[in-house]
Amino acid sequence: MSAAPSAPDELLDAAASGDRVALARLLSMVERGGALSGDVARLAYAAATPYTVGITGAPGSGKSTLTNELIHAARRGWPAHGDRATTEPVARVGVLAVDPSSPFTGGAILGDRVRMQEHATDPSVFIRSMATRGHLGGLTLAVPEAVRVLGAAGFPLVVVETVGVGQMEVEVASATDTTVVVVTPGWGDAMQASKAGLLEIADLFVVNKGDRPGVSEARRDLQQMLDLSAPSEWRPPVLTTVASAGDGVEDLWAAVALHRAHLESTGTLERRRKARYAQELRRVLTALVLEDVRTLAAGRSFDDAVRAIADGELDPYRAAEALLDERDRQLHETPR
Amino acid sequence: MSAAPSAPDELLDAAASGDRVALARLLSMVERGGALSGDVARLAYAAATPYTVGITGAPGSGKSTLTNELIHAARRGWPAHGDRATTEPVARVGVLAVDPSSPFTGGAILGDRVRMQEHATDPSVFIRSMATRGHLGGLTLAVPEAVRVLGAAGFPLVVVETVGVGQMEVEVASATDTTVVVVTPGWGDAMQASKAGLLEIADLFVVNKGDRPGVSEARRDLQQMLDLSAPSEWRPPVLTTVASAGDGVEDLWAAVALHRAHLESTGTLERRRKARYAQELRRVLTALVLEDVRTLAAGRSFDDAVRAIADGELDPYRAAEALLDERDRQLHETPR
Numbered sequence: 001m002s003a004a005p006s007a008p009d010e011l012l013d014a015a016a017s018g019d020r021v022a023l024a025r026l027l028s029m030v031e032r033g034g035a036l037s038g039d040v041a042r043l044a045y046a047a048a049t050p051y052t053v054g055i056t057g058a059p060g061s062g063k064s065t066l067t068n069e070l071i072h073a074a075r076r077g078w079p080a081h082g083d084r085a086t087t088e089p090v091a092r093v094g095v096l097a098v099d100p101s102s103p104f105t106g107g108a109i110l111g112d113r114v115r116m117q118e119h120a121t122d123p124s125v126f127i128r129s130m131a132t133r134g135h136l137g138g139l140t141l142a143v144p145e146a147v148r149v150l151g152a153a154g155f156p157l158v159v160v161e162t163v164g165v166g167q168m169e170v171e172v173a174s175a176t177d178t179t180v181v182v183v184t185p186g187w188g189d190a191m192q193a194s195k196a197g198l199l200e201i202a203d204l205f206v207v208n209k210g211d212r213p214g215v216s217e218a219r220r221d222l223q224q225m226l227d228l229s230a231p232s233e234w235r236p237p238v239l240t241t242v243a244s245a246g247d248g249v250e251d252l253w254a255a256v257a258l259h260r261a262h263l264e265s266t267g268t269l270e271r272r273r274k275a276r277y278a279q280e281l282r283r284v285l286t287a288l289v290l291e292d293v294r295t296l297a298a299g300r301s302f303d304d305a306v307r308a309i310a311d312g313e314l315d316p317y318r319a320a321e322a323l324l325d326e327r328d329r330q331l332h333e334t335p336r
Numbered sequence: 337m338s339a340a341p342s343a344p345d346e347l348l349d350a351a352a353s354g355d356r357v358a359l360a361r362l363l364s365m366v367e368r369g370g371a372l373s374g375d376v377a378r379l380a381y382a383a384a385t386p387y388t389v390g391i392t393g394a395p396g397s398g399k400s401t402l403t404n405e406l407i408h409a410a411r412r413g414w415p416a417h418g419d420r421a422t423t424e425p426v427a428r429v430g431v432l433a434v435d436p437s438s439p440f441t442g443g444a445i446l447g448d449r450v451r452m453q454e455h456a457t458d459p460s461v462f463i464r465s466m467a468t469r470g471h472l473g474g475l476t477l478a479v480p481e482a483v484r485v486l487g488a489a490g491f492p493l494v495v496v497e498t499v500g501v502g503q504m505e506v507e508v509a510s511a512t513d514t515t516v517v518v519v520t521p522g523w524g525d526a527m528q529a530s531k532a533g534l535l536e537i538a539d540l541f542v543v544n545k546g547d548r549p550g551v552s553e554a555r556r557d558l559q560q561m562l563d564l565s566a567p568s569e570w571r572p573p574v575l576t577t578v579a580s581a582g583d584g585v586e587d588l589w590a591a592v593a594l595h596r597a598h599l600e601s602t603g604t605l606e607r608r609r610k611a612r613y614a615q616e617l618r619r620v621l622t623a624l625v626l627e628d629v630r631t632l633a634a635g636r637s638f639d640d641a642v643r644a645i646a647d648g649e650l651d652p653y654r655a656a657e658a659l660l661d662e663r664d665r666q667l668h669e670t671p672r
Contacts, residue, residue, distance in 0.1 A: 045651030315381030
């Protein structure tokens with residue numbers, strides 16, 4: 001028996017052959033961030049990009065139950081549509097559940113993650129909660145990397161579920177190909193402040209808990225919002241589900257497939273992904289240069305510079321430029 | 337008649353000779369930020385550091401009226417105390433009023449700035465509202481620079497007044513030698529959320545509008561908070577003023593002088609200033625490297641990199657490092 005793989009490339013090979021422990025270890029590397037995460041990203045970026053579906057909404061809107069049901073639907077394949085004459089099977093589904101216990105949101109553990117446990121024994125489904133731990137770019141960088149890792153491990157579809165409607169969660173969920181915003185009857189008053197933001201990111205609206213009073217009001221509310229917004233090529237449909245009973249989930253999956261076909265046929269998919277890559281590259285650049293600043297600020301030259309400023313010999317601008325020059329010289333002598 | 341000065345060094349000479357227009361132009365340069373602000377900072381840092389007093393508190397607590405009265409008191413000089421056997425005159429007083437109409441706070445124009453207009457004709461007093469405009473480091477960098485400029489122009493005392501108790505305002509006001517937190521009777525309920533933060537930054541507490549009901553409750557509230565906080569060398573005194581009638585302002589000024597004497601005799605002034613210089617240097621470094629990222633992201637190499645990522649030829653980490661390497665090489669060929 002050979003030793004367990006540990007290098008990123010070995011782990012990626014093992015994960016692609018179905019080794020879930022190797023996949024989990026890779027995702028932990030991504031969460032921890034730093035240099036190793038860069039190595040993983042390097043390897044993963046050579047693989048095909050999975051199709052990503054974001055699910056976001058307020059806590060208690062039933063996102064996890066909906067995601068759980070959506071996995072069942074997705075496993076039966078993409079429905080035939082347009083250019084696709086036949087159903088396209090989805091071999092494996094990955095789920096990234098962005099965990100609010102991360103330092104960015106400071107919440108508690110996701111109790112309802114257990115609702116997805118029925119898939120735990122299905123080798124074709126991989127569910128993972130994500131927190132940031134040490135990743136230097138935070139979840140906004142860690143999640144797209146994790147998606148890439150899942151892609152490289154042979155998952156053509158990844159569902160990114162985020163709890164809460166904070167800036168960061170919304171940013172994470174909306175950085176997907178199709179973004180599903182889940183609301184419940186009576187949501188309007190509760191989420192007044194978030195309405196405009198949700199409208200901006202939604203490709204699909206779902207009124208979940210559709211067996212409760214107030215469904216038609218919630219639907220009308222959404223349609224009125226959509227009527228008032230700028231017309232575009234794609235008007236987000238408003239669907240109704242009762243996720244706990246599985247009602248409406250097939251229709252939701254069909255709507256996701258329709259949106260995917262729309263994105264592909266109009267070239268929007270390519271444009272959106274390119275915009276996301278540009279955003280990701282800016283974030284990596286920012287993370288790298290801020291890491292540089294942290295390194296510089298921990299060094300002896302920094303302390304000397306502070307002393308010189310205190311003594312009136314140097315101003316902070318000249319001091320900062322001198323520190324950056326010194327770093328540049330060192331980089332030139334020992335290239336990255 | 338010679339031409340009006342326009343270069344930073346000429347303006348600084350003129351400002352030091354009492355040219356208020358030159359001083360105003362220098363402060364505008366600081367507000368606008370960018371390279372010129374660096375030039376101003378360079379020259380200003382060679383001068384003596386003024387003593388700075390921060391005044392912060394919720395809108396409506398009467399900070400401007402208090403600042404106005406404090407200018408009168410300060411103009412009569414630092415009271416004799418400890419090592420200072422005699423009153424030390426304060427030749428000039430500068431006031432920086434951090435304006436909430438800046439992009440960081442998004443508020444309206446300060447109506448009560450007019451309360452300080454009585455000093456407008458006093459050549460020894462210079463009052464200036466500050467907004468950030470384009471400064472790359474924001475107000476947290478612009479204010480200490482403006483203080484330096486006032487110092488170089490011959491102002492040994494600068495009062496920094498901020499409206500509001502937002503994170504940024506508190507950061508600006510507390511980056512002074514003596515920080516005065518102004519509250520009013522009944523403040524406790526209104527500012528429950530900010531209490532801990534205010535306690536952390538306050539060197540002196542003032543209960544202003546001391547002729548209103550609830551003064552003793554407000555004082556007791558503050559004393560109880562102070563009783564519960566960790567003991568330190570300096571326990572912030574709690575003073576009462578009626579700024580509109582000038583009551584208690586001499587005592588407040590005496591307390592500021594006492595705190596100054598404490599800071600000087602214990603070496604705390606030097607330690608605090610050094611910590612502030614380190615913070616300022618980190619902020620300048622951060623602003624410079626983020627400016628680098630913006631420049632990089634606007635360039636053609638960035639677009640090429642995004643295309644390579646989209647085509648699966650490159651991952652964002654390798655792309656970011658290549659962009660930084662390219663920049664480093666260019667810097668090495670044409671040093672800063």
